[in-house]
Amino acid sequence: MQNPTAKRGQTDSMVGSAEEPAMKQQKIEEHGVESSGTTGVPEESVLEFVASHDGVFLDKVVKHFNGSRRESVVEILDSLESEFKIYRKNRKYMMM
Numbered sequence: 178m179q180n181p182t183a184k185r186g187q188t189d190s191m192v193g194s195a196e197e198p199a200m201k202q203q204k205i206e207e208h209g210v211e212s213s214g215t216t217g218v219p220e221e222s223v224l225e226f227v228a229s230h231d232g233v234f235l236d237k238v239v240k241h242f243n244g245s246r247r248e249s250v251v252e253i254l255d256s257l258e259s260e261f262k263i264y265r266k267n268r269k270y271m272m273m
Contacts, residue, residue, distance in 0.1 A: 218245045223253045224262060232269035 226241055227233055239250050254270060257263045263270050 217249050218242045218253055220253050220257065223250065224257060227254075227257075227263050227270050228272045232266070232271045234269055238270065 223238065223242070226238060230237075235251070235254070238254065239245070239247050242250055254263070258265060258270075261273055263272055265271070
């Protein structure tokens with residue numbers, strides 16, 4: 178038979194881990210909106226940048242948002258693509 182304190186500790190760790198992803202997600206969203214581009218890029222800014230070009234390569238988008246992680250820029254471009262706001266042709270991103 179387990180000690181009640183040990184059981185409570187197991188439950189506490191489960192509750193903490195269930196809340197942790199929500200907190201991390203919230204922090205990421207806050208950075209994307211409030212930061213000057215150090216950790217995330219606002220989706221609207223990426224969309225405006227793509228719209229201002231007649232096709233733009235990923236490297237140019239990443240370079241424009243210097244200070245942002247390449248992965249963050251790729252995630253936003255993928256998201257915009259899945260929402261049919263932009264498309265990719267010959268490795269260039271373009272507006273729909």
